[in-house]
Amino acid sequence: MALIVQKYGGTSVGSIELIRRVADKVIARQHQGNQMVVVLSAMAGETDRLLRLAHEMSPEPNLREVDVLISTGEQQSVALFGLACQAKGVEAVSILGFQARIETDEFHGRSCITGIDPVRIQNELDQNRIVVVAGFQGINGSGDVTTLGRGGSDTTAVALASALKAEVCEIFTDVDGVYTTDPHLHPKARKMRHVSYEEMLELSSAGAKVMETRSIEFAMRYGVRIHVRHSQKDEIGTIISEEEEAMEDRIVSGVAYNKNEARITVLKVPDMPGMAAKILGAVSDAGIVVDMIIQNTSAGQEGRNTDFSFTVPQTDFQQAMALITQVAEEIGAERVLGDDNIAKISIVGVGMRTHAGVATKMFQTLANEGINIRMISTSEIKISCVITQKYTELAVRALHDAFELDK
Ligand code: ADP
Ligand code: ASP
Ligand code: MG
Secondary structure, three states: OOEEEEEEOHHHHOOHHHHHHHHHHHHHHHHOOOEEEEEEOOOOOHHHHHHHHHHHHOOOOOHHHHHHHHOHHHHHHHHHHHHHHHHOOOOEEEEOOOOOOEEEOOOOOOOOEEEEOOHHHHHHHHOOOEEEEEOOEEEOOOOOEEEOOOOOHHHHHHHHHHHOOOOEEEEEEOOOOOEOOOOOOOOOOOEOOEEEHHHHHHHHHOOOOOOOHHHHHHHHHHOOOEEEEEOOOOOOOEEEEOOOOOOOOOOOOEEEEEOOEEEEEEEEEEOOOOHHHHHHHHHHHOOOOOOOEEEEOOOOOOOOEEEEEEEEEHHHHHHHHHHHHHHHHHHOOOEEEEEOOEEEEEEEOHHHHHOOOHHHHHHHHHHHOOOOOOEEEEEOOEEEEEEEHHHHHHHHHHHHHHOOOOO
């Protein structure tokens, strides 16, 4: 008998009819002799709707109350799923984050899971019940409901799979698996059979939202094998696992994009020790995560001035601008510029470690399309460029074609 953790995303449980269909699928797997733990997201659009309500009530809503509100999306879907199974004569029980003992840190809206005690889930499984767990939510040390950040049900599923020592964690979604790029953006995107944790981590953090980044960090740390597949089909999707497992022998394996960042530039920062720490300290103290950072002093300007640019999530842009404007004044910088009309385009591949010239090919491809590169950053297996947002689709398609990812 195998213990299987399955997660179904919002579009897969977006209506009563779809929830019924998912219930049928889960029941069929149970009948094959498996113990089933199902993690659900809120029904499609529900989390956005609840967030809109919170912002209608208050321009800067209290994060604790927002978590109380938006965690109800998942509460609805698990209860409906429980009812769907019971209507089919199958025993199922819905469990919320606190009942599943999904413990998190204190940060509302983007909490990290710090521990899980799956004893309740195990007891329910021992009584032959299908256990359906609300994704995206946990409980902090003060006993309050927390949420894990957008897309966080993936993390709930992977964390539960690890805590329960499940055979596999199946992520059911609205595409057939992990593709070489977003299949909704480029018709030539190709489904990959395997992706390494490392590549998936880079693809996710670069914007491939098919898997939430933290879920992959978790899977990598605890060796959870993930199978990403289509919720309406029975076909094999993509396996995310260790690199050794017959990975495709490619230099670049995927292209990702992220339109949810904004760039902040501080002009004429005094070129002296301590400035970068002051600027970034102000944003990190506010819990804002900085992604790309660039500082460069023009020749002849050493010891005088430098320009300093970095990117932050768009949701934190206004707060970061306010903080940085204050810091700029304190340190005597000239001005702060903000731009949220940007996109980050990234190419990812383990083969980059051993091949030269990949960056040049990327830059040349963008140049051939007349796309100006505004920031660049690299890691061992990823190269990212910030461009003007309206060229996103063009850039993704051109890079996908240039690196022949459809072959
Ligand atoms: P769910 O609601 O099931 O969690 P998401 O919307 O979070 O689903 O993630 C699935 C979406 O991710 C797809 O519809 C697709 O548009 C997008 N996506 C982005 N990059 C990729 C990629 N490389 N492979 C597959 N899907 C991708
Ligand atoms: N419902 C949450 C969201 O929309 C979590 C998830 O779907 O994974 O972000
Ligand atoms: Mg998702």
